[in-house]
Amino acid sequence: MTYVIGTNCVDVKDRTCIAECPVDCIYEGERMLYIHPDECVDCGACEPVCPVEAIYPADTLPTEWLWHLDAATAVTAGREDEPDAGPVDDHPDVLKLPARTGSA
């Protein structure tokens, strides 16, 4: 299992979750943050600190956000070997999302 960040994060990227994660498994893209599903240890520290309620455990992810798990899997693949390599490239489906402004 893993936690997954959904659409509410897009263009928000509060980043509190990054500071909270004890295993540094949250990676930053241009438009949103992604959790590496194999590095996530299911501790749940990120979920309550997200100000826009973007983070869910994979098994209770809203149906319309299910694709974010596949997106995060694709975007973070291989990053466990080079965790300090800077930002990740956003997933194509994330790039297609309309621009969001203000709070969610």
Added chain:
Amino acid sequence: MSESLLSPPLTGPGPRRVPLPLITNPSEGPVKQSAKDFRSAEEVRWCPGCGDYAILAAVQGFLPELGLRRENIVFVSGIGCSSRFPYYMNTYGMHSIHGRAPAIATGLSVSRPDLSVWVITGDGDALSIGGNHLIHALRRNVNLKILLFNNRIYGLTKGQYSPTSEPGKITKSTPMGSLDTPFNPVSLAVGAGAGFVARTVDSDRKHLTSVLRAAAEYEGTALVEIYQNCNIFNDGAFEVLKNPATRDDHLLRLEQGQPLRYGSDGEHTIVRDAAGSLRPAAEAGATEGSDAEVIHDAHAADPALAFALSRLPENGGPTPIGVFRSVARPSYDRQVAEQLEQAVQASGPGDLDALLAGRDHWTV
């Protein structure tokens, strides 16, 4: 007593070491397992952000490497937050008595050589309440893998100082600061004669897994101290060792046969001075007077190097992680089995029923 309770009769040779049964499928060879196979259906209940989650994930990710049947693996725990561990493993397990997991695991390991027995304990459970049991398991070299989660606090009881809390630490039970000198679990284990002693960090999955692998391969008691964060009652307990900005200057990664180097470019080193003590040197590769650079040897029969390494942080040096000591010693289990075999050879298989119902008794 009914016949069935004593059947089969408790006679014949005692337990002997047997290779642990590997999972095999006659047509396909070894069966592939994954971390998922070791997850139980229980909802994991630790505080969000607890280091225990990282250790659980690392253990579940590592166990498939062993290729053992889940029913041949047992996790025995004592009391404390970490001791909830067996509930979350899809193996056999026992949430046992405070501090007594090593004693229960000793009986299990000696009498059931077909099991891989793991003990899950914490700094309070292992070093305070169960300190006695721990040192005796270590000196006997029972075939146990002891994972000691050290977060330097009593978390389950909401934040009292533990046997590894730093001097001066202010907690609910030490409002003016702790006066106790803490235990260093690695020093304690080396002092108790342990054959395998290692230390790792909860958040470093690769290192944690490599240490688990080394512990699993060791026949005898393997003590693994795991530095673990308690983000509720002792947050940042090992921050200096985890923060990318500071860890390189404070963490010494022990590697067999390699000099003791640390720093972002390995620019610091550890030397042995004329008095025989280990201490940090100004420059790597430089020898100062008679000081000699030290090469790590976990297999040295003499525990002096392992002990000196364990004391480095107390002597102003970095904190070593990795395998401090890994020395072959006859395991308790094997010796018990051999002794039983000798007894059977000398006196026959024995008959427990006859002994219990016999006339051999004492009056006091």
